[in-house]
Amino acid sequence: MEGSHPDFAxxxxxxxxxxxxxxxxxxxxxxxxxxxxxxxxxxLDPVRTARTELADLDNVEKTFVGLKIxxxxxxxxxxxxxxxDLEVDGIDVDVKNTVRSTxxxxxxxxxxxxxxxxxxxxxxxxHCSMGLIVARxxxxxxxxxxxxxxxxxxxxxxxxWLVEKQPLAESRWTGIDMRRFRDLRKIAGGSRRAALFFRxxxxxxxxxxxxxxxxxxxxxxxxxxxxxxxxxDLLAPDRIALLSGAYNRELIAAFGLPPCSxxxxxSVCYGETGEAVLKQASYFDRKPDATPSxx
Numbered sequence: 001m002e003g004s005h006p007d008f009a010x011x012x013x014x015x016x017x018x019x020x021x022x023x024x025x026x027x028x029x030x031x032x033x034x035x036x037x038x039x040x041x042x043x044l045d046p047v048r049t050a051r052t053e054l055a056d057l058d059n060v061e062k063t064f065v066g067l068k069i070x071x072x073x074x075x076x077x078x079x080x081x082x083x084x085d086l087e088v089d090g091i092d093v094d095v096k097n098t099v100r101s102t103x104x105x106x107x108x109x110x111x112x113x114x115x116x117x118x119x120x121x122x123x124x125x126x127h128c129s130m131g132l133i134v135a136r137x138x139x140x141x142x143x144x145x146x147x148x149x150x151x152x153x154x155x156x157x158x159x160x161w162l163v164e165k166q167p168l169a170e171s172r173w174t175g176i177d178m179r180r181f182r183d184l185r186k187i188a189g190g191s192r193r194a195a196l197f198f199r200x201x202x203x204x205x206x207x208x209x210x211x212x213x214x215x216x217x218x219x220x221x222x223x224x225x226x227x228x229x230x231x232x233d234l235l236a237p238d239r240i241a242l243l244s245g246a247y248n249r250e251l252i253a254a255f256g257l258p259p260c261s262x263x264x265x266x267s268v269c270y271g272e273t274g275e276a277v278l279k280q281a282s283y284f285d286r287k288p289d290a291t292p293s294x295x
Contacts (some may be wrong), residue, residue, distance in 0.1 A: 005110035050178035066097030
């Protein structure tokens with residue numbers, strides 16, 4: 001969108017205000033994919049439903065995805081709800097989400113030609129976008145039975161993009177056998193349960209929220225994956241190391257494992273050669289605590 005666009009001044013004002021609290025456009029681009037993935041996971045609720053894909057939701061549940069993204073976004077951007085979904089620099093902005101290819105604009109928004117914050121979570125194509133547009137008549141298709149109107153594909157050129165086709169973060173649950181996960185949750189003994197899980201998921205980065213879901217009945221669930229008779233000690237006789245993305249990044253790299261965030265753990269079967277590497281790094285001497293708090 002060029003600066004000569006009739007709505008550029010208004011949309012640029014909203015864009016500038018929107019990105020103040022999230023580290024500018026770069027901060028928004030970095031955080032939006034993860035925010036959307038977390039909102040989708042919230043609705044999927046993998047621990048209780050064993051579902052990990054958007055396609056697993058029924059049509060009613062899919063409507064909650066947009067609402068949950070809106071909630072996460074409002075909290076992230078730190079703007080209040082106004083007459084519409086957001087009040088940005090004194091301007092009411094309607095937030096519209098889609099997991100398809102366009103957005104549906106309600107009559108109360110296009111009747112007054114109000115600004116909209118558009119969010120697209122293209123789950124099958126694994127990217128997300130966010131932009132601003134004024135709901136003008138010329139940009140909209142004919143009304144549907146509910147009186148809503150979709151944005152014409154030709155009007156995409158009139159969107160002021162804040163984020164465009166940013167790769168979407170993969171779900172933390174992708175690739176995990178959820179039926180087996182739910183079976184493991186029934187096993188008595190948190191440390192034994194965690195050891196079984198990490199033995200069966202070698203080389204897979206595991207987020208602490210997954211560990212929490214696995215060890216849902218443990219008061220100190222992180223204690224069950226450390227040493228001192230936790231999963232780490234139970235795995236040692238099988239020459240399996242349980243590494244932390246916060247404390248063992250060099251070891252994770254040395255074993256050629258996928259990189260892990262500070263909130264992730266990964267298990268590896270190390271063998272005799274690996275044992276020397278672990279000894280040199282004092283792995284057997286240290287019993288690292290859980291991932292340190294970021295507070």
